[in-house]
Amino acid sequence: MTEKDKQTEEKIFEAATEVFEEKGMDGARMQDIADRAGINKALLHYYYRTKDHLFETVFQLLAGKMLRKFAPVFEKDLTLEEKIRFFFQQHITFMQENPRLPSFVLNEINRNPDRIKKLLKNVDFKKLWMKIEEQHKDELEKYNITIDNIPQIMSTIAAISVFPFAARGILEGIFENLGVEFDTYIEERKGFAADFVIGALQSRKASK
Amino acid sequence: MTEKDKQTEEKIFEAATEVFEEKGMDGARMQDIADRAGINKALLHYYYRTKDHLFETVFQLLAGKMLRKFAPVFEKDLTLEEKIRFFFQQHITFMQENPRLPSFVLNEINRNPDRIKKLLKNVDFKKLWMKIEEQHKDELEKYNITIDNIPQIMSTIAAISVFPFAARGILEGIFENLGVEFDTYIEERKGFAADFVIGALQSRKASK
DNA sequence: GTCTATAGAAGGATAGAC
């Protein structure tokens, strides 16, 4: 029964997603996944053969989902400043819905950097960059942005967006001390981040 | 022989530091630690009783070392802008020497947020902030910085400094595609980060 | 304090019935 297959395979996949996100590859237990899926261990192996294979399947899908969240901003027809606002808005909202994802993906890639290769196989960053260059020639020149400083700028934008989730445990510990709510902080961050980055870029005009 | 104790205990601790940083609590193996320390497993338990206890000992020391690296900037007698430059210079240099530390600490805290409490027990952030407020009253006013936006600003500074190491695997994957060296990128970052943050702050003047 | 040997538990994986 293909329909039943789909249901069980799907249930396993969802349970595995939860457990791997929470515990990581090394901390996850097949028994735990089976329990959450409401089935037994043997079925896990029937569908996914090994823990390793199940993990890689889950990981590639989740990491791909996360990396693709950087893409839409390149497609939109907006000014550079609008794009920055749009990006933080969309990206932080996505992570609010998937708060464990960044920490999980960053960490599992650091543990095994080979995993990134498969993920980036079909992504051409030079091409993406040329697209930006074409669309925003004037603004880039105004802000003194070239291909040389793009790694710094792009990684800074990613940092400002992703770090709060990657460092959530520490931040919550500190915020408790200050009486700040993490959720409120995140909600505010969508606007703050855009203002901060746009401000930094605009100051490059003057210093040019 | 207390001297010999010290040597062995020290060797174990260093080996454990290496293995835990590389593999994390769940991925680390006592056998691996024993091998690197050049002793046998039984001795590990003689000195540290359990894997858990060994881990917590290592973790508290490493995490404390990392968190304390944020402190010196509050002591120095510098202008706010000089402090920002000083911070990135010092902090990124520290992480160059301990590249696995950020990912390890962030991750193990996310897996078990209780660990942060012990670490922050003796840290009073309000007090630290009042120190800044006192020293830099004029500059803070100029940049429109208040206690309300300090969590956003401080976490942004931390993000820009720490993220490249927390996301090293992904960044190296992307940089390979672009022909950029991670080490060069990091070296450049010390100055870039300071410029970026100072630029963003200065733009707050105008928008005030 | 350090070693060898081993207990004992846990976890991934498979055999075989239904």
Added chain:
DNA sequence: GTCTATCCTTCTATAGAC
């Protein structure tokens, strides 16, 4: 396709000799 029972390896932890 799904289950129970079980194998087998791996790993933490301890006993006991030196």
